[in-house]
């Protein structure tokens with residue numbers, strides 16, 4: 001008899017979970033994959049957790065001593081390249097070329113605000129947490145020079161066949177998406193660019209992002225050219241219009257659904273890229289006093305049993321939310337003032353509920369970017385943020401004003417160009433580099449209808465050359 005209420009409660013929980021997508025991140029999957037490859041990784045990962053505070057303290061002390069420059073504060077932005085790998089339907093779903101451009105532009109703006117304590121929603125941070133709202137000093141920018149020296153809008157696009165849909169996580173780091181040989185796009189030099197792959201995760205419902213950091217690469221770990229972040233193609237960038245397509249979150253405060261549409265998925269994942277952990281420490285619900293668990297290894301994120309979902313009214317702006325690690329009868333009761341870090345970017349709360357990195361988290365990340373840190377080289381190539389000297393075309397000209405569709409095509413291909421007076425040539429080459437089309441008119445038009453149906457099926461490249469640079473798009477003839 002007594003089991004009936006429990007059963008009802010379970011049924012309710014199951015249906016509730018089904019209706020709402022909770023945030024999920026893949027860092028635990030990558031750690032499990034590393035341990036499966038080589039059991040000694042378990043010890044290495046625990047050592048990493050235990051060393052977090054020491055690294056943060058050392059960095060903070062170096063700033064106090066003036067022994068080190070405020071490297072992260074003055075360092076140039078990290079060049080970011082987005083590898084967008086989607087089907088034609090998914091491409092349309094996120095708004096085509098204009099949608100991708102808007103998402104990457106807004107994502108970079110979100111990262112710069114969140115990593116420098118300039119997010120406007122910080123006004124919602126409760127009083128007790130104000131002193132734990134910190135800036136890492138790390139900046140980001142779209143890459144505008146590609147490894148081959150050509151100009152880039154900051155993303156490259158691969159349209160995959162609809163039969164492919166997306167990528168599975170067999171290797172737990174979505175490695176197929178990171179290699180052209182397996183249908184994805186190769187990383188750009190990981191010592192110079194922060195690589196982000198925007199893809200569909202086909203086998204983990206609710207998975208929004210999965211990161212491979214440098215400490216997980218090399219030896220028996222992941223290959224270095226898989227370093228970077230995979231993000232769900234419906235969860236990057238910041239919403240510009242009510243019509244934009246984003247994944248709905250699990251909780252709403254006002255009846256209307258909230259979405260993962262504020263760019264916080266990448267704020268969170270890039271935290272992992274800079275080696276910080278989830279605030280609860282991925283320890284299966286343990287508290288620091290219940291064993292060797294140190295949670296995330298940082299002192300200023302309060303002990304926390306397990307992740308927090310949604311955006312409950314009693315987390316923000318109420319300011320305190322407790323769980324099983326609230327109080328053990330011996331630990332400082334300051335925890336009762338602050339609650340757990342449900343408002344931290346490294347929790348699982350909704351985009352709308354996340355507001356801060358703590359000083360220790362910020363110091364830990366800044367240490368990776370500072371001189372001697374594992375990500376320092378990313379700040380040493382500021383010219384990659386600039387367009388190449390011969391490419392005076394602006395980002396907008398390149399990406400808002402050149403449209404090639406449909407892609408893939410069965411033969412008919414349209415190329416639309418608006419407002420560019422400096423266009424010199426449109427050429428299409430096959431994968432062997434042989435030119436199969438070039439515009440022959442003395443005067444250029446702004447719209448071309450090209451019939452490729454007599455050509456062999458396969459990959460072709462459309463190159464539009466302007467007085468000041470060129471842009472190349474890959475197309476698939478089916």
Ligand SMILES: [Zn+2]
Nearest residue numbers: 025026027278
């Ligand atoms: Zn995570």
